[in-house]
Every structure is written in C-alpha cells, then in structure tokens.
Amino acid sequence: xxxxxxxxxxxxxxxxxGLASLGLALYGGGxxxxxxxLVLAVAVLQVVRIAGRGRSEARPAAAxxxxxxxxxxxxxxxxxxxxxxxxxxxxxxxxxxPARETFGELRQGVSFRLRFRSAEMIGLxxxxxxxxxxxxxxxxxxxxxxxxxxxxxxPLGGAPGTFLATFSDRTEVWRMERMRSDFIANASHExxxxxxxxSGFIETLRGPARDDAKARERFLTIMQExxxxxxxxxDDLLSLSRLEMKxxxxxxxxxxxxxxxxxxxxxxxxxxxxSGVTIRSDxxxxxxxxxxxxxxxxxxxxxxxxxxxxxGGGGGRIDVTASPASxxxxxxxxxxxxxxGKGIPREHLPRITERFYRVDAxxxxxxxxxxxxxxxxxxxxxxxxxxxxxxxxxxxxxTFTVVLPSA
Amino acid sequence: xxxxxxxxxxxxxxxxxxxxxxxxxxxxxxxxxxDAVSALVRSDESLAGDIRARDVVLDRxxxxxxxxxxxxxxxxxxxAQDLREVVGAMRIAADLERVGDLGKSIxxxxxxxxxxxxxxxxxxxxxxxxxxxxxxxxxxxxxYATRSVERxxxxxxxxxxxxxxxxxxFRELLTYMMEDPRNISPCTHxxxxxxxxxxxxxxxxxxxxxxxxxATGRQLEVDRPKDDDSHKVMVRE
Numbered sequence: 330x331x332x333x334x335x336x337x338x339x340x341x342x343x344x345x346x347g348l349a350s351l352g353l354a355l356y357g358g359g360x361x362x363x364x365x366x367l368v369l370a371v372a373v374l375q376v377v378r379i380a381g382r383g384r385s386e387a388r389p390a391a392a393x394x395x396x397x398x399x400x401x402x403x404x405x406x407x408x409x410x411x412x413x414x415x416x417x418x419x420x421x422x423x424x425x426x427p428a429r430e431t432f433g434e435l436r437q438g439v440s441f442r443l444r445f446r447s448a449e450m451i452g453l454x455x456x457x458x459x460x461x462x463x464x465x466x467x468x469x470x471x472x473x474x475x476x477x478x479x480x481x482x483x484p485l486g487g488a489p490g491t492f493l494a495t496f497s498d499r500t501e502v503w504r505m506e507r508m509r510s511d512f513i514a515n516a517s518h519e520x521x522x523x524x525x526x527x528s529g530f531i532e533t534l535r536g537p538a539r540d541d542a543k544a545r546e547r548f549l550t551i552m553q554e555x556x557x558x559x560x561x562x563x564d565d566l567l568s569l570s571r572l573e574m575k576x577x578x579x580x581x582x583x584x585x586x587x588x589x590x591x592x593x594x595x596x597x598x599x600x601x602x603x604s605g606v607t608i609r610s611d612x613x614x615x616x617x618x619x620x621x622x623x624x625x626x627x628x629x630x631x632x633x634x635x636x637x638x639x640x641g642g643g644g645g646r647i648d649v650t651a652s653p654a655s656x657x658x659x660x661x662x663x664x665x666x667x668x669x670g671k672g673i674p675r676e677h678l679p680r681i682t683e684r685f686y687r688v689d690a691x692x693x694x695x696x697x698x699x700x701x702x703x704x705x706x707x708x709x710x711x712x713x714x715x716x717x718x719x720x721x722x723x724x725x726x727x728t729f730t731v732v733l734p735s736a
Numbered sequence: 737x738x739x740x741x742x743x744x745x746x747x748x749x750x751x752x753x754x755x756x757x758x759x760x761x762x763x764x765x766x767x768x769x770x771d772a773v774s775a776l777v778r779s780d781e782s783l784a785g786d787i788r789a790r791d792v793v794l795d796r797x798x799x800x801x802x803x804x805x806x807x808x809x810x811x812x813x814x815x816a817q818d819l820r821e822v823v824g825a826m827r828i829a830a831d832l833e834r835v836g837d838l839g840k841s842i843x844x845x846x847x848x849x850x851x852x853x854x855x856x857x858x859x860x861x862x863x864x865x866x867x868x869x870x871x872x873x874x875x876x877x878x879x880y881a882t883r884s885v886e887r888x889x890x891x892x893x894x895x896x897x898x899x900x901x902x903x904x905x906f907r908e909l910l911t912y913m914m915e916d917p918r919n920i921s922p923c924t925h926x927x928x929x930x931x932x933x934x935x936x937x938x939x940x941x942x943x944x945x946x947x948x949x950x951a952t953g954r955q956l957e958v959d960r961p962k963d964d965d966s967h968k969v970m971v972r973e
Contacts, residue, residue: 418752419756433878433882433884434882434884435882436882436883439881439882439883440752440755440756440759440881442755442756442759442760443755443756443758443759443762443877443880443881444878444881444882446759446760446762446763446766446877446881447763447766447767448760448763448764448767450763451756451759451760451763471766471770471870471874472867472870472871472874518856690857
C-alpha cells in the first residue's frame with residue numbers, strides 16, 4: 330500500500346489502527362497483545378515520520394526564505410556569474426538569472442546531479458555535501474557550444490544543509506590554448522603532405538626513373554612546385570606568428586590607400602592576366618587616407634586581390650571600390666574587393682577565415698593557396714580596429730569588404 | 737522524485753538514489769561517446785582503453801538500478817507516477833547502458849583505423865553526426881532532469897536529422913572506398929562507427945519517450961520516423 334500523504338490521512342490510519350487493535354484485543358489471547366504492540370509501533374512510527382517531515386521541511390524552507398528574500402534574489406540575479414543554491418540531497422533551491430540564461434530552466438527541486446551529470450560535477454557535489462568544505466572542479470558543457478566552467482561549491486554559512494555553487498566561465502582561456510595546439514597540429518600536417526610528395530619523387534628518380542630524361546624533367550617540375558608551396562606556407566606561418574607576437578599595433582601612420590592600391594594592382598598584373606581578369610578600381614569621393622601600418626595593409630589587399638584572381642577569376646573582372654563609412658561613430662573608409670566568380674556556398678562563410686580551412690581543398694592546392702591568407706587578413710584588420718565583412722552567394726561572386734578607421 | 741512529498745521518507749530517499757544513479761550513468765554515457773569520437777579523430781589509443789574501463793562501471797550502475805528498482809516495487813508497491821518513475825528509471829538505465837556499449841564499440845575500432853594515418857576528411861562527417869546524436873542525448877537527459885516535457889515531442893523529430901546525416905555519411909564513405917581500395921578497410925570501420933552513433937540517437941529517442949511517459953502517463957504517438965535511407969544508397973561508377 331502506498332503510504333498516506335498528509336497528516337489528516339495519517340490520523341485516519343491511526344484511528345483505523347486503533348480500531349484494528351481493539352478488534353484484535355477482543356479476539357483475545359497472546360495474539361492480541363502482539364497485535365496491539367505491532368499496531369501501536371506502526372502508529373508511533375507514522376507520527377514520528379510526520380514530525381520528522383515537518384522538521385526536514387523546515388530547513389530548506391528557511392534557506393528558501395533567505396534566497397527568496399526579494400533583495401537577496403535581486404542581488405544574486407545581478408551577479409555576472411551563474412550561481413546555484415542547493416540542499417543536502419543536491420536539490421536545487423535557487424538559481425540566479427545568469428544560471429538560468431546559461432543552463433536553461435532550473436526549477437526549484439530539480440536534481441543538481443541529474444542536470445549537471447558529469448563525473449567531475451557529481452564528485453564535487455558529493456564531497457562538498459559530505460565534508461562541508463569549499464571545493465572546486467571543472468565542468469564542461471559540450472553542446473550546443475562548448476563552454477568550460479570552474480565550479481566552486483561551498484556550504485552557506487548560517488543555513489546548515491544549504492550550499493552554494495558558483496560557475497566562472499573559462500571558455501576563452503581554454504579556446505586560446507586549444508587554438509595554439511590545433512595550429513601546430515595543422516601546420517605540421519600541411520607541411521607533411523608536400524614533403525611526402527617530394528621524398529616520393531626523389532625515391533622514384535633514384536630508382537625506376539633513373540634514366541628516363543622525360544620523367545625526370547616532369548618530376549623535377551612537380552618537386553619545385555611542392556618546395557615552393559612549403560616555402561609559401563612557412564612565410565605565411567611566420568607572418569601570422571609575427572602578428573600574434575605583437576597583438577597591439579604600434580606606430581600608426583596615415584596611409585594613402587589609393588596610392589597603395591595603385592602600386593598593388595601594378596604588382597598583381599601578372600597574376601591578373603594569368604587568371605584572365607581585369608582589375609578596376611574606383612575611389613569616388615571617399616577619403617583615401619586611413620591610419621595604420623602600410624606593409625600590413627599592403628598584405629591585406631594583396632591577399633584579397635590574389636584570392637579574387639585565383640577563386641573568382643571566372644568572372645573576368647574584379648572591382649575595387651571605396652566609400653565613406655563609420656566605425657563606432659568614428660569616420661572610416663570601407664574598401665570592397667568584388668569578384669564575379671562562382672561564389673562561396675553559404676555553409677562555408679562563417680568558417681573561411683579559419684586557418685587552413687578550405688572550401689575546396691583540391692582547388693586551393695592547385696591555385697597555390699596556403700589556407701592562411703584570410704586568417705592573416707582577418708588578423709591584420711582586427712589589429713587595426715577595423716572590420717572584415719564577407720558577402721557571397723554561389724554563382725554570384727564574392728565581396729570582401731574591409732572597413733578601416735580614417736586617419 | 738523531484739518534488740515528491742512522501743510521508744515515508746525512505747521512499748523519497750529511494751527515488752533520490754535512483755535518480756542519482758541515473759545522473760551518474762547519463763554523465764558517463766555522454767562522456768564515453770564524446771571521448772570515443774574524439775579519441776577516434778585524434779587516434780588516441782590510451783583514451784580508448786579508458787573508455788573500455790568506464791563501460792564496466794556503467795554496467796555495474798545499471799545492475800544496481802535494476803536491483804534497487806525491483807526492491808522498491810516489491811517493498812513499497814508504488815502506484816501511478818511513483819511506479820512510472822521506478823519503471824522509467826529501469827528503462828532509461830537500459831538505454832544508457834546500450835549507449836555506453838556503442839561508445840565502447842567505437843573505441844574498440846580506434847586501434848585498427850589509426851594503424852595508418854587517415855585524412856582528416858574521413859572524420860568530418862562522423863564528428864558532425866556525433867554532435868547531432870550527443871546534442872539529442874543531452875537535451876533528453878536535461879529534460880529528464882528538469883522535468884520539462886514540453887519540448888520532448890520536438891526532440892523526437894531530431895532523430896530524422898540524424899538519420900539523413902547518417903545516410904549522407906554512408907554515401908560519402910562509399911565514395912572514398914571507390915576512389916582507392918586502400919580506403920576500404922578504414923572506411924568500413926568508420927561506417928560501423930557511424931551506424932553506432934546513429935543508434936545512439938535511437939536510444940536517445942527511446943529515453944525521450946520514457947521521460948514523456950513518466951511525466952504524463954501517456955505514450956507518445958507511434959508514428960515516429962524510424963528508418964534511415966542508407967539501405968537505398970547505391971553508388972554507380
């Protein structure tokens with residue numbers, strides 16, 4: 330039978346028990362005495378349990394009053410970090426606004442263990458409840474976005490049986506660390522492929538193709554291409570790490586973008602004619618002078634124009650246009666490089682500035698891409714306090730827009 | 737469980753204990769699958785061994801939950817929601833144990849697949865598939881924890897996304913095999929890994945149905961989309 334749920338029903342049970350014992354007593358003999366003792370024991374137990382329940386409720390209720398106090402609640406909601414108050418069986422008593430924003434609905438009574446069920450979290454809750462001393466652990470929320478927290482749990486003074494857990498967000502730090510290790514892994518992978526191909530050709534040249542002059546010539550050409558690719562990759566890697574070494578741009582000078590672009594278009598003439606495109610630039614009324622580092626800005630537009638020639642060459646022309654813009658309310662210059670090639674599918678757009686991310690790996694390799702060009706562009710633009718915007722649709726070409734602060 | 741007020745506090749304690757075990761199992765099953773896929777991508781064989789060790793603990797937890805649930809039913813004879821809570825815990829534990837098994841079975845293949853270094857592209861689809869399945873599992877377990885059943889019917893539909901992703905992955909792996917016969921061995925193993933992940937999605941759907949049943953006493957309609965289309969995939973030369 331299911332145990333009675335409220336004191337009223339417990340009283341009815343008591344009364345029934347009394348009646349039953351009376352009946353048993355009438356039935357007579359030693360059996361009756363055993364019955365009376367048994368039934369009374371049950372009744373006493375019920376009463377003790379009801380009383381016990383009253384007591385057990387008093388504790389969380391007291392804590393709730395504290396947490397429920399409007400001022401305290403507002404105070405907790407105003408804290409920047411997620412914060413959860415829980416009881417001694419790890420039931421959630423209160424979750425502040427940031428906690429609800431970060432982890433969704435955390436109603437009172439929800440099991441903390443069940444909601445944050447990682448082994449580290451369960452271990453932390455168990456030991457803080459058992460030992461009553463502040464402790465910390467790491468908690469990872471992997472989906473939908475990977476987030477990492479340092480969670481500190483400690484007993485709440487003045488309210489026995491209640492505990493406080495605070496979450497401090499460590500996602501940024503961790504992401505930086507991972508970026509670095511990903512970078513090294515990627516770089517070695519990218520260098521290994523051309524290296525393997527070169528060493529393969531050397532093997533062939535010393536063995537089966539030793540006396541084949543025609544094959545030798547062909548293989549040497551490929552080997553030269555591959556070593557060229559490695560050299561470009563190392564150049565790009567070095568310029569990226571140089572950029573990272575000095576995250577803050579020093580020694581800004583006024584740079585005349587129109588002159589810079591003229592110089593650049595001249596130096597790109599060879600690549601442009603090779604790709605069958607004409608580059609047109611139109612500066613209109615926009616201010617031409619921005620504040621920045623000339624060599625770096627040269628690299629930005631060199632990479633953008635090279636990309637436009639390589640991947641957007643099918644359209645036959647590239648337009649460079651400038652227009653006045655603003656950055657955080659300050660005057661700025663917006664420069665767009667527009668090609669009329671095949672465009673970039675939508676799903677790649679958020680990722681193309683990632684290192685070594687390629688929309689089409691084979692095409693990139695064929696066009697001598699290193700997979701780092703846009704990463705460098707993005708980095709330099711960010712150092713200048715500017716913005717990089719990318720618009721593209723398959724079949725309609727792509728527009729890369731750089732917004733830089735005016736001098 | 738979460739907001740029960742039983743006069744017999746032992747019963748609350750029993751239900752708490754069941755929920756805590758489920759929490760532990762859920763956390764372990766999730767991390768096993770996640771670690772199995774990242775161990776696969778990084779060819780990390782030591783992590784693979786660790787996953788196999790965790791499966792033993794997961795099995796033990798499931799047996800504990802079974803024993804405890806049977807004892808609760810025998811001794812306390814729960815009714816209505818309480819009964820559903822106990823029976824539901826057994827069912828969820830069984831599904832989570834299977835999820836762990838599937839994670840372990842991915843881990844077992846890591847040694848063979850990573851005998852030679854494989855191109856990164858082999859794993860991209862698998863990672864995306866795992867993200868979908870793990871996302872579903874997480875949402876379902878979160879719904880169980882917070883008792884928010886309103887979103888469950890939608891969650892079940894996400895199984896469809898997993899199935900179509902699996903079908904596209906199936907096709908992709910077949911293409912790799914046709915490109916180069918040396919890819920056949922690793923890609924076959926990856927195909928099994930993909931199948932395992934797809935089935936993790938099915939188990940997540942089962943858990944979603946159980947959670948809905950526990951909270952409402954009603955079963956979700958049976959017209960759930962169950963099939964992937966990989967049995968129809970053919971690649972022609």
